[in-house]
Amino acid sequence: MAEILLEGLSKRFGTEEVLAPLDLTIAEGSFVVVVGPSGCGKTTLLRLIAGLEEVSSGRVLIDGRDVTHTAAAARGLAMVFQSHALYPHMNVRENIGFPLKMAGRPAPEIAARVQAVASQLGLGDCLARKPCQLSGGERQRVAIGRALVRAPAAFLLDEPLSSLDAELRARMRLELARLHRALRTTMLLVTHDQIEAMTLAEQIVVLNAGRVEQTGAPLALYHAPCNRFVAGFLGSPTMNFIEGPEAERQGAHALGIRPEHLRVTRAQGLWPGRVDVIEALGAESFLHLSSGQGRLVARLDGSADLRPGETVWLTPAPAHLHRFDAAGRALPQRPG
Amino acid sequence: MSSLSPLLRKAALTLLGWSVGLTLAFPILWTALVSFRSEADALGAPAAVLAAPFTLESYAAITAGTRFTAPFVNSVLIAGGATALALLVALPAAWALALFPGPRTKALLMTILGTRMMPAVGVLVPVYLLFRDLGLLDSRAGLIVVVMLTNLPVAIWMLYGHLREIPGEIFEAARMDGAGPGAELRHVIAPLAAPGIAATALLCLILGWNEAFWTLNLSAAKAAPLSAFIAAQASPEGLFHARLCAAAMLASLPVLGLGWIGQRALVRGLTFGAVK
Numbered sequence: 001m002a003e004i005l006l007e008g009l010s011k012r013f014g015t016e017e018v019l020a021p022l023d024l025t026i027a028e029g030s031f032v033v034v035v036g037p038s039g040c041g042k043t044t045l046l047r048l049i050a051g052l053e054e055v056s057s058g059r060v061l062i063d064g065r066d067v068t069h070t071a072a073a074a075r076g077l078a079m080v081f082q083s084h085a086l087y088p089h090m091n092v093r094e095n096i097g098f099p100l101k102m103a104g105r106p107a108p109e110i111a112a113r114v115q116a117v118a119s120q121l122g123l124g125d126c127l128a129r130k131p132c133q134l135s136g137g138e139r140q141r142v143a144i145g146r147a148l149v150r151a152p153a154a155f156l157l158d159e160p161l162s163s164l165d166a167e168l169r170a171r172m173r174l175e176l177a178r179l180h181r182a183l184r185t186t187m188l189l190v191t192h193d194q195i196e197a198m199t200l201a202e203q204i205v206v207l208n209a210g211r212v213e214q215t216g217a218p219l220a221l222y223h224a225p226c227n228r229f230v231a232g233f234l235g236s237p238t239m240n241f242i243e244g245p246e247a248e249r250q251g252a253h254a255l256g257i258r259p260e261h262l263r264v265t266r267a268q269g270l271w272p273g274r275v276d277v278i279e280a281l282g283a284e285s286f287l288h289l290s291s292g293q294g295r296l297v298a299r300l301d302g303s304a305d306l307r308p309g310e311t312v313w314l315t316p317a318p319a320h321l322h323r324f325d326a327a328g329r330a331l332p333q334r335p336g
Numbered sequence: 337m338s339s340l341s342p343l344l345r346k347a348a349l350t351l352l353g354w355s356v357g358l359t360l361a362f363p364i365l366w367t368a369l370v371s372f373r374s375e376a377d378a379l380g381a382p383a384a385v386l387a388a389p390f391t392l393e394s395y396a397a398i399t400a401g402t403r404f405t406a407p408f409v410n411s412v413l414i415a416g417g418a419t420a421l422a423l424l425v426a427l428p429a430a431w432a433l434a435l436f437p438g439p440r441t442k443a444l445l446m447t448i449l450g451t452r453m454m455p456a457v458g459v460l461v462p463v464y465l466l467f468r469d470l471g472l473l474d475s476r477a478g479l480i481v482v483v484m485l486t487n488l489p490v491a492i493w494m495l496y497g498h499l500r501e502i503p504g505e506i507f508e509a510a511r512m513d514g515a516g517p518g519a520e521l522r523h524v525i526a527p528l529a530a531p532g533i534a535a536t537a538l539l540c541l542i543l544g545w546n547e548a549f550w551t552l553n554l555s556a557a558k559a560a561p562l563s564a565f566i567a568a569q570a571s572p573e574g575l576f577h578a579r580l581c582a583a584a585m586l587a588s589l590p591v592l593g594l595g596w597i598g599q600r601a602l603v604r605g606l607t608f609g610a611v612k
């Protein structure tokens with residue numbers, strides 16, 4: 001269990017700045033998720049903290065100790081690699097047990113721990129197999145198991161669920177949340193999946209092109225994004241953005257309204273629109289519409305008794321209307 | 337071709353394959369045949385050579401006393417020593433090039449290979465003079481160094497290729513799992529690099545064994561390996577055709593054996609499945 005403190009941490013590859021100087025506190029025992037699009041520097045950030053990459057500037061502190069120039073092996077962190085990075089010449093049992101072996105634990109203890117972790121991850125049947133005999137999802141779970149098998153100061157997880165199918169991913173997500181509650185070990189997970197971020201994080205860090213856009217609790221970010229990027233990145237389907245006269249009428253460059261905050265009625269409303277496509281998922285439906293404000297998406301509970309081509313009225317909930325200036329920054333909510 | 341039945345087509349292809357193979361192997365087969373003929377029979381017309389009686393007298397002649405064992409031991413020492421030395425130099429070099437590439441890595445690799453492209457005869461005179469002044473002419477140590485140097489580019493390139501195939505994140509994972517440099521080397525690097533090192537060693541051994549240009553030019557009697565021994569059957573007392581063939585056969589056997597072991601033992605693809 002440890003607090004990780006990043007002070008002005010930055011990374012350049014040659015002349016290209018991949019991470020702008022950033023300050024971040026990962027509180028002891030917290031679950032922080034760094035989320036951002038592909039190539040925004042998530043893996044680089046983890047590698048800097050892990051000690052696998054030289055920092056260009058700034059410091060990394062673990063529990064107040066400056067580890068900026070400490071070797072990776074001596075930082076006491078466990079990492080799940082995006083590429084898994086399993087040991088190809090060892091079977092699953094040896095792979096998961098390797099960190100304990102390096103820590104000099106006695107063989108019976110290693111065997112017991114490996115067994116426990118493997119069954120927790122549903123790997124009980126493949127302990128004797130080599131990585132090349134595993135499916136992608138199994139490999140990913142071995143990589144997770146190798147990190148979980150010991151008690152590190154903190155876990156660094158680089159997209160640990162990306163190779164799993166939807167069902168397994170949901171289960172492993174729950175498993176990770178449960179594990180964190182049980183261990184209370186500091187966890188730093190990076191992902192490009194905003195659902196993972198929303199469900200797992202106590203604190204989300206939104207990263208874009210090497211810059212931190214916003215940091216905060218998931219729902220705080222969801223309801224009060226500080227700019228258009230965060231507003232559009234969190235939430236699925238993504239927020240509707242409206243530019244033009246309608247936005248200017250409200251004193252903004254752009255308006256933002258989430259699909260669930262767009263009321264759809266047959267009778268009178270604010271904007272007329274035509275239904276293009278209906279995605280009915282059972283518990284909810286997504287309406288894709290064309291309107292004078294451009295293409296919009298609305299979310300309805302249950303299934304809609306509407307047909308494609310039908311004309312409807314759309315009304316945004318005023319309390320949930322976001323306004324952005326020309327630079328994309330959020331403007332304060334309008335009173336009333 | 338398409339009008340032929342599949343069976344006929346297969347038969348034709350088989351025939352073609354065998355004839356190409358036999359044509360290519362013919363000189364070796366003929367050498368083997370001549371080595372089992374008497375010196376007088378060996379000089380006859382091909383049909384006569386074919387029909388001449390089987391004899392081991394050439395083998396007996398060339399292995400009498402230490403005539404064969406001395407160059408054989410020299411070959412073992414020179415090829416083995418050059419291989420060990422080449423690996424000792426090439427492994428750290430390839431390691432650094434593969435795992436810590438810099439902006440000039442590519443250029444350096446091309447330069448290394450370029451030295452191998454250079455015709456050896458171009459540097460024969462300076463090397464000969466150097467050897468003479470250093471007292472290395474006709475010494476095993478000198479030949480070990482020069483054979484090692486000719487093989488070094490190949491060894492570096494081959495090891496580099498093998499090491500490049502191992503994803504670097506595996507080593508990083510070991511570091512994250514708490515392995516220090518020693519443990520990383522023992523538990524991760526060595527087992528993963530072993531097949532590549534073995535393959536490189538095998539190739540260096542074969543190349544060193546077969547090396548003839550430098551060994552012929554820089555050795556006389558004391559340090560002469562098998563390549564010089566074969567050549568010696570053609571001079572100076574005249575041409576001993578059957579003995580020449582017998583010497584060539586004996587000298588080739590270890591290499592044939594190594595090649596045979598090599599193709600079976602060196603399976604690749606060990607790293608498959610390690611990373612996405």
Ligand SMILES: Nc1ncnc2c1ncn2[C@@H]1O[C@H](COP(=O)(O)OP(=O)(O)OP(=O)(O)O)[C@@H](O)[C@H]1O
Pocket residue numbers: 013018037038039040041042043044045082192
């Ligand atoms: N060794 C390197 N040399 C040069 N550029 C690099 C290097 N490693 C990463 N980059 C660049 O840094 C940027 C960030 O890379 P990084 O791997 O951190 O992205 P990421 O957010 O993890 O992306 P993904 O979600 O696709 O894994 C990318 O533009 C990448 O091209």
Ligand SMILES: [Mg+2]
Pocket residue numbers: 042043044082158
């Ligand atoms: Mg990444």
